Amino acid sequence: MTKSQGPSSGVEISAQHRGRTREARYREIERYLRELIASAKPGDRLPSEAQLCARFGVSRMTVRQALGELERDGSIERSQGRGTLVAVRPMHRVPGVFLSFSEEMERRGLKPSSRLISAGLEHARPTEVADLRLGHQDRVVRIVRVRLADGVPVALEDAALPERYTFVLDADLTNGSLHKALEARGTIASRAVGTIHARLARSSEVGLLDLPPNAALLVETRLLFDQNGLPFERTETRYVADRYVIDVVHTHP
Incomplete structure (x- = not known):
């Protein structure tokens, strides 16, 4: 007799939904920051993690995912004490x-x-x-x-x-x-x-x-x-x- 997979499938679907939602939110934050960068000067300070969390109603994990994408492509510089800055293009x-x-x-x-x-x-x-x-x-x-x-x-x-x-x-x-x-x-x-x-x-x-x-x-x-x-x-x-x-x-x- 085959056991029902209903409960475990529901958990999987819920986890997948949360993952897709988090991805959509961090992409939204990333787009917002790229718009700010486009009109900013190198060295300008961007909103802090706390400010971004409050603005978008998300966790720091989601914000850091967006910031990580921008840091990897050289758009921003992050350091303790200085915050997040628009990167200077070499x-x-x-x-x-x-x-x-x-x-x-x-x-x-x-x-x-x-x-x-x-x-x-x-x-x-x-x-x-x-x-x-x-x-x-x-x-x-x-x-x-x-x-x-x-x-x-x-x-x-x-x-x-x-x-x-x-x-x-x-x-x-x-x-x-x-x-x-x-x-x-x-x-x-x-x-x-x-x-x-x-x-x-x-x-x-x-x-x-x-x-x-x-x-x-x-x-x-x-x-x-x-x-x-x-x-x-x-x-x-x-x-x-x-x-x-x-x-x-x-x-x-």
């Missing part, structure tokens, strides 16, 4: 092309600006003495700035120039271009050499660049030469790895 630098930060951002249609951390004269570091061909007691003009694109922190830049370039301290180092100030006084960047490596952000960099702890950085050290072949600037720039990509091209010898 910008790609073309290999072999030398541009200042301001020139590069302007070509992308972005507004470059800086947050000045410090600017002044100090004794040169050993690496700067060697690269800039200075004496061991020489000083450098040091300018430390957070570089921004449309108001979003992209990099932390530490630039050192020989003391003869003290005049750049009178330039607009927040909204202006350091290289344009140099060009106005006859120094034109013609070539650059450098290295790139990756490391985790330090605590001071996390705060300045608005990053979660242990975020990755791309650190580029660059030595610039003027039109006469003389080195005039050594810069260490720490790029936020998920906001800036350096493309490379390889050819077979």
Whole structure:
């Protein structure tokens, strides 16, 4: 005699219904958030999990499912303490092309600006003495700035120039271009050499660049030469790895 499957079938149908309902709800939340993202700027804060739960009358599990989809495709960034933010789409630098930060951002249609951390004269570091061909007691003009694109922190830049370039301290180092100030006084960047490596952000960099702890950085050290072949600037720039990509091209010898 075959036993009835009625009760167990009802449980299965109920569970399937709840699953379909939860999926429909998280898709609804996902669509809502994508609409917000479309009209927002990178770095803008999105509603919290609690706000989304209240708005849609769902559990945190359903909300987190929607947020997980957006995080996987790079639309949002989530971190403890900062909440959910509209992600910054990484910008790609073309290999072999030398541009200042301001020139590069302007070509992308972005507004470059800086947050000045410090600017002044100090004794040169050993690496700067060697690269800039200075004496061991020489000083450098040091300018430390957070570089921004449309108001979003992209990099932390530490630039050192020989003391003869003290005049750049009178330039607009927040909204202006350091290289344009140099060009106005006859120094034109013609070539650059450098290295790139990756490391985790330090605590001071996390705060300045608005990053979660242990975020990755791309650190580029660059030595610039003027039109006469003389080195005039050594810069260490720490790029936020998920906001800036350096493309490379390889050819077979």
